[in-house]
Amino acid sequence: MPIVHVRVAELLTQLAPEEVQVIPVEVPGHPEQYSILVATKLIECIDDTASREVERWTAEDGRPEKVGQYRDVDGLKIDPSKVGDAKLFRTWGWSVALIVSEDLKLALEALGVTGMRFTEV
Numbered sequence: 001m002p003i004v005h006v007r008v009a010e011l012l013t014q015l016a017p018e019e020v021q022v023i024p025v026e027v028p029g030h031p032e033q034y035s036i037l038v039a040t041k042l043i044e045c046i047d048d049t050a051s052r053e054v055e056r057w058t059a060e061d062g063r064p065e066k067v068g069q070y071r072d073v074d075g076l077k078i079d080p081s082k083v084g085d086a087k088l089f090r091t092w093g094w095s096v097a098l099i100v101s102e103d104l105k106l107a108l109e110a111l112g113v114t115g116m117r118f119t120e121v
Contacts, residue, residue, distance in 0.1 A: 002036075002037050002098070003025060003027065003034050003035070003036055003037070004022075004034065004035055004036075004037045005032060005033070005034055005035075006024075006032065006033035006034060006035060007111060008035075008037075008108065008111065008113055009022040009037065011107055011108070011111055012088065012104070015087060015103070015107060016088045016104065018041075019039065019040055019041045019086060019087055019089060020037060020038065020039060020040060020088055021037075021040055022035035022036065022037060022038070023035055023036040023038065039089055039090045039098055041086055041088070041089035042089065042090050042091075042092050042095070043082060043083055043086060043090075044082065044091075044092035044093070045078045045079050045082035045083050045091055046073065046076065046077070046078060046079075046091050046092075046093065046094060047077045047078055047079040050077035050079075051074070051075050051076055051077045052074045052075025053072070053073070053074040053075065054070060054073050054074075055070070055071045055072040055073075056068060056069065056070055056093075057069050057070075057071045068093070069093040069094070070093045070094035073094050073096075073097075076091075076094070076097055076119075076121050077121055078091065078121050083099075086099075086101070087100065087103070087104050088100050088101070088104060097121070099121060100118075
């Protein structure tokens with residue numbers, strides 16, 4: 001869960017109100033307001049075939065709570081038909097990635113947000 005400046009939190013709650021929860025936090029040494037960003041949608045949409053390489057946890061790995069989830073994903077690609085109109089979400093089984101729609105990306109860039117890297121998936 002990333003910590004974001006209050007301006008970013010306000011933008012995301014305005015553009016994707018059903019897909020984000022923000023929790024105010026204090027960051028020692030910083031008088032500005034910050035929030036923890038929680039993506040509330042989890043979508044099973046990784047395209048195993050289009051992604052460069054995917055590896056899933058198996059029973060032999062000794063982690064029964066993870067069986068079927070992604071152990072590693074390289075060159076992540078998603079299936080847009082499974083995403084619908086979601087603007088901000090995490091992928092089921094591989095919560096490392098925080099996915100945002102193109103319009104959210106453009107709005108974040110217009111706000112001058114730093115510390116983010118966008119990769120088309």
